[in-house]
Amino acid sequence: MKKITNSIFPLFCVIGCLLITNCSTPDSSKIENSGSSQIIPTSSAQSNIGIKKIELKEEVVPIKLGETEIKVVVNKSSVAFPVYLYFNMHDNENTAVEATKEIISKNGGTLIELQADGQRLIKFSLNKKQYTFDPNRIFTDIGIKKTLDNYGDYAPEAQKEVSNFANKLAKDYFQNSKLLVAVHNNTEGNYSIKSYEKGQEFGNDAKLVFINPNTDADDFFFVTEEKFYKLFSEKNYNVALQDNEKVTDDGSLSVYCGYKKISYINVESEHNHLKEQVKMLEVLQDLIKNL
Numbered sequence: 001m002k003k004i005t006n007s008i009f010p011l012f013c014v015i016g017c018l019l020i021t022n023c024s025t026p027d028s029s030k031i032e033n034s035g036s037s038q039i040i041p042t043s044s045a046q047s048n049i050g051i052k053k054i055e056l057k058e059e060v061v062p063i064k065l066g067e068t069e070i071k072v073v074v075n076k077s078s079v080a081f082p083v084y085l086y087f088n089m090h091d092n093e094n095t096a097v098e099a100t101k102e103i104i105s106k107n108g109g110t111l112i113e114l115q116a117d118g119q120r121l122i123k124f125s126l127n128k129k130q131y132t133f134d135p136n137r138i139f140t141d142i143g144i145k146k147t148l149d150n151y152g153d154y155a156p157e158a159q160k161e162v163s164n165f166a167n168k169l170a171k172d173y174f175q176n177s178k179l180l181v182a183v184h185n186n187t188e189g190n191y192s193i194k195s196y197e198k199g200q201e202f203g204n205d206a207k208l209v210f211i212n213p214n215t216d217a218d219d220f221f222f223v224t225e226e227k228f229y230k231l232f233s234e235k236n237y238n239v240a241l242q243d244n245e246k247v248t249d250d251g252s253l254s255v256y257c258g259y260k261k262i263s264y265i266n267v268e269s270e271h272n273h274l275k276e277q278v279k280m281l282e283v284l285q286d287l288i289k290n291l
């Protein structure tokens with residue numbers, strides 16, 4: 001009897017370990033049917049064998065801004081579901097673009113990018129004058145005025161042009177999406193999840209903040225809905241929940257989405273943290289797909 005127990009025990013161990021590994025690994029491959037395509041969200045660390053790559057189509061859509069044409073690059077997957085819109089608005093944040101393309105070629109979705117010669121700020125001319133603005137400060141009237149003032153001259157006619165530009169983005173892209181996912185990159189040691197702690201620069205803009213001290217503070221989620229905050233914090237990911245009532249109106253997309261009740265998640269990571277940002281986007285997919 002003792003002999004039998006001894007010989008079976010290692011087998012139980014192996015089966016037990018396999019079960020435990022499968023249950024606790026957040027990136028376990030899961031197969032879901034989406035139309036005719038089989039989509040297998042898988043961690044980039046895992047083997048690519050068996051993953052069907054979804055074809056991406058690129059389209060460049062020009063939008064007139066004064067006498068300047070701003071290009072919106074649209075990368076759309078051939079699979080329509082899920083209806084997530086990823087938005088890269090700062091043209092110098094390229095890790096975010098690379099990470100998002102990797103994700104939508106596996107899971108579907110659409111990425112739009114604003115082109116600005118590789119710069120964060122967008123410049124345009126109107127009546128032979130040049131204006132400059134931060135594209136993440138143009139989604140409210142107060143924000144547009146502040147950002148034009150901040151980077152040079154302000155004129156009411158320039159404000160109107162920028163406002164039309166933002167409205168066009170909202171009408172053509174934001175309004176049809178189930179979830180708006182902003183993808184950004186930041187620089188080590190500046191803006192981070194710690195900026196939302198009480199007493200810090202954006203402490204008054206956040207209702208709740210969760211920080212995992214064992215992770216890089218530059219890699220974090222910023223959300224406008226408590227259900228998303230709950231999902232990420234329960235899984236130990238850095239996350240801040242915007243206080244949609246008290247947040248400073250700086251014209252950013254999170255403020256706009258908070259006011260308009262559009263589901264919004266910002267996936268923010270440090271420049272060149274490609275692996276980390278891909279992982280965050282995968283976690284996002286895994287956590288919210290059943291909502």
Ligand SMILES: [Zn+2]
Nearest residue numbers: 090093184185
């Ligand atoms: Zn950015």
